[in-house]
Amino acid sequence: xxxxxxxxxxxxxxxxxxxxxxxxxxxxxxxxxxxxxxxxxxxxxxxxxxxxxxxxxxxxxxxxxxxxxxxxxxxxxxxxxxxxxxxxxxxxxxxxxxxxxxxxxxxxxxxxxxxxxxxxxxxxxxxxxxxxxxxxxxxxxxxxxxxxxxxxxxxxxxxxxxxxxxxxxxxxxxxxxxxxxxxxxxxxxxxxxxxxxxxxxxxxxxxxxxxxxxxxxxxxxxxxxxxxxxxxxxxxxxxxxxxxxxxxxxxxxxxxxxxxxxxxxxxxxxxxxxxxxxxxxxxxxxxxxxxxxxxxxxxxxxxxxxxxxxxxxxxxxxxxxxxxxxxxxxxxxxxxxxxxxxxxxxxxxxxxxxxxxxxxxxxxxxxxxxxxxxxxxxxxxxxxxxxxxxxxxxxxxxxxxxxxxxxxxxxxxxxxxxxxxxxxxxxxxxxxxxxxxxxxxxxxxxxxxxxxxxxxxxxxxxxxxxxxxxxxxxxxxxxxxxxxxxxxxxxxxxxxxxxxxxxxxxxxxxxxxxxxxxxxxxxxx
Numbered sequence: 223x224x225x226x227x228x229x230x231x232x233x234x235x236x237x238x239x240x241x242x243x244x245x246x247x248x249x250x251x252x253x254x255x256x257x258x259x260x261x262x263x264x265x266x267x268x269x270x271x272x273x274x275x276x277x278x279x280x281x282x283x284x285x286x287x288x289x290x291x292x293x294x295x296x297x298x299x300x301x302x303x304x305x306x307x308x309x310x311x312x313x314x315x316x317x318x319x320x321x322x323x324x325x326x327x328x329x330x331x332x333x334x335x336x337x338x339x340x341x342x343x344x345x346x347x348x349x350x351x352x353x354x355x356x357x358x359x360x361x362x363x364x365x366x367x368x369x370x371x372x373x374x375x376x377x378x379x380x381x382x383x384x385x386x387x388x389x390x391x392x393x394x395x396x397x398x399x400x401x402x403x404x405x406x407x408x409x410x411x412x413x414x415x416x417x418x419x420x421x422x423x424x425x426x427x428x429x430x431x432x433x434x435x436x437x438x439x440x441x442x443x444x445x446x447x448x449x450x451x452x453x454x455x456x457x458x459x460x461x462x463x464x465x466x467x468x469x470x471x472x473x474x475x476x477x478x479x480x481x482x483x484x485x486x487x488x489x490x491x492x493x494x495x496x497x498x499x500x501x502x503x504x505x506x507x508x509x510x511x512x513x514x515x516x517x518x519x520x521x522x523x524x525x526x527x528x529x530x531x532x533x534x535x536x537x538x539x540x541x542x543x544x545x546x547x548x549x550x551x552x553x554x555x556x557x558x559x560x561x562x563x564x565x566x567x568x569x570x571x572x573x574x575x576x577x578x579x580x581x582x583x584x585x586x587x588x589x590x591x592x593x594x595x596x597x598x599x600x601x602x603x604x605x606x607x608x609x610x611x612x613x614x615x616x617x618x619x620x621x622x623x624x625x626x627x628x629x630x631x632x633x634x635x636x637x638x639x640x641x642x643x644x645x646x647x648x649x650x651x652x653x654x655x656x657x658x659x660x661x662x663x664x665x666x667x668x669x670x671x672x673x674x675x676x677x678x679x680x681x682x683x684x685x686x687x688x689x690x691x692x693x694x695x696x697x698x699x700x701x702x703x704x705x706x707x708x709x710x711x712x713x714x715x716x717x718x719x720x721x722x723x724x725x726x727x728x729x730x731x732x733x734x735x736x737x738x739x740x741x742x743x744x745x746x747x
Contacts, residue, residue, distance in 0.1 A: 306428030330379030431470030
């Protein structure tokens with residue numbers, strides 16, 4: 223396990239929307255370099271950069287056309303190497319987004335695989351032998367196959383997400399047809415070796431690891447437990463342990479138990495997990511726990527999260543509960559500043575690896591925008607970072623019509639500059655809560671966690687973080703109603719951080735906690 227993960231606090235950067243230094247309307251690598259001091263001042267010591275490789279940009283970079291080259295819109299390989307060096311000088315780690323399961327339909331490998339004559343890339347992707355092979359599959363499986371325009375070979379190709387993203391061939395767990403290759407087939411093994419080569423290339427340049435997109439998707443028809451996909455990642459982890467022991471692997475798996483067994487150091491607890499939805503996602507009439515409307519249910523979270531946490535911790539891994547990411551509606555959506563502070567305090571009090579999505583630290587808004595580069599509804603969470611009151615909110619000197627995405631046009635849009643001077647701003651709150659996490663050992667990434675109070679459709683939510691040196695009780699009431707809870711021990715009154723009013727009456731046997739609406743409190747004892 224890389225030692226640096228014990229104290230890592232990540233900042234996720236969507237490169238095309240972070241900072242533009244050449245006035246073309248698109249963020250670039252140099253822009254990240256110029257904002258490294260901002261990241262460090264925020265309290266973050268690690269960065270995850272969304273895909274920056276050469277791409278057709280029909281899915282915002284998640285459709286790679288060259289794994290060994292930085293997209294020209296962002297700069298050059300030399301620029302990325304300078305970023306690694308500049309970050310290292312500031313004790314900041316940098317991990318890249320690795321799209322392991324598919325490429326763009328425009329990737330040279332795919333173009334070669336379309337040819338009728340057998341070649342090195344004939345089996346780099348999954349192709350049926352002939353068109354009618356797809357008819358033998360069930361409806362769901364058949365829906366993931368498509369014709370390739372201009373292909374000289376027979377059959378259809380399989381895709382992973384959009385049809386423009388053909389699935390790389392890591393084999394089938396239990397091949398049923400001649401065109402389905404075994405995971406042990408030499409051509410499928412070559413795909414794994416090529417993935418290793420890509421990782422080595424960027425690690426040798428200075429990358430500190432990878433966040434792996436759709437990491438669970440490699441082997442097709444895998445077991446429910448992803449047995450064969452796990453074996454591939456375990457093999458890669460063995461390589462990293464031997465050759466790059468400080469390199470980190472973080473997965474997009476949505477199942478921390480499976481991901482840690484596969485060899486990843488961490489997995490996300492996010493929108494695909496039911497407990498997370500009940501905490502944060504407002505949809506279909508659902509009023510989540512972190513809502514002032516006060517009808518949330520944290521009991522499902524308590525059960526699901528605890529089960530994952532105990533499994534992952536026993537195996538030396540981590541979970542990450544981020545503020546949001548490029549695939550979610552921004553956490554500011556429908557929330558006031560005070561509600562955002564409570565939600566952020568909760569995320570930063572949890573064990574595991576904290577991650578802040580760029581702009582969440584100032585409460586950037588979700589914008590209702592037309593789809594851009596395959597973003598669909600997600601496009602509204604990918605708008606340019608708002609730095610100042612200057613042109614284009616300080617993001618770019620380009621004309622507004624040339625921007626990658628439009629800036630929030632409201633006069634009261636949040637910016638870094640207007641929050642820097644406001645002691646009560648969300649930006650300064652973020653800095654304080656990150657600092658609090660760093661100076662209190664009980665709140666460290668690898669300190670322990672235990673739910674103390676979490677009842678169905680009730681407030682508050684109370685949990686404990688602890689280690690040998692310290693114990694911290696964290697209590698949250700994001701509703702618009704008063705609430706109370708009784709704990710069977712004395713927690714004292716050593717308050718280290720809070721928002722809103724509260725009252726604690728303790729004796730040697732119990733503590734009665736009374737909390738005002740939209741409040742939280744951390745007590746050290």
